Amino acid sequence: MKKSIIGAAMLTSLVVFISAAYAVGEDYKPVQQTPETQTVFVTGVSQANGTLTLTTDAIDWYEGTEADRVFLEREPDSGLDATPDGYYIVNDDEQAKAYPVDPKAEVLMQIYDHTGNIEELDTNWNETITLDKFASIFPNSDILDLSQFPYHLTITDGVVTKIVQQYIP
Missing domain, CATH: 1.20.5 (Single alpha-helices involved in coiled-coils or other helix-helix interfaces)
Structure with missing residues (x-):
């Protein structure tokens, strides 16, 4: 029984x-890719002299059939016919690069810790949060480590004007 x-x-x-x-x-x-879009892992968020700076590691982000194609080229002995989750990340150059963030930058999140309770984690597609909120939640990895998600940055004249968290299933 x-x-x-x-x-x-x-x-x-x-x-x-x-x-x-x-x-x-x-x-x-x-996320719609443009010439100004750079996909990265954000490895650090810092504030100095009134300027927020993101330390990043650029990656190549692939989805769908393109992800399958790149996966099969790079992982021919995997025993799989496609990517396990529909996406594939290539990170051949782990060189860090810092970008200042426009104080008016738009921030769109898919999932983050709203309450400190893991049972309440939920996906909210393209939820707008303030840049200050992003800077305050990013270092908190107790419930969900935001550094483990890719981000699509819109960079205009060397300055981040938009941050979009990439959802990973």
């Missing part, structure tokens, strides 16, 4: 997880 209850609970959890993953996929829209 106990095994049946545990099995039923596990099956229910699996169905809920798969349903939630499917629902997330329906709402997702890739």
Whole structure:
């Protein structure tokens, strides 16, 4: 009896997880890439003399069939026919680069710790937050480490004018 209850609970959890993953996929829209867009990992956020600076590590971000193509070229012995999650990251050059951020920069997040409670983490597509809020939540990695997500930066004349967190399934 106990095994049946545990099995039923596990099956229910699996169905809920798969349903939630499917629902997330329906709402997702890739970030539109422009010549001013640079995809990066943000490795640090600092403030000095009234200027916020992002320390970054540039990456190549691929999705869909392009991700599958690059994955198969770079991982021919993986035993897989495609990327496991529909995206692929190439980080051949881990050189850090710092960018100042425009104080009026737009910040769009997909998921972050709103409450300090892991059970309340939820995806909110392109949720606008202030630059000050981004600077305050970025170093807090207790619930969710924001440095583990790629970000699409719009850089105009060497200054970040837009920050978009990339959702990773």
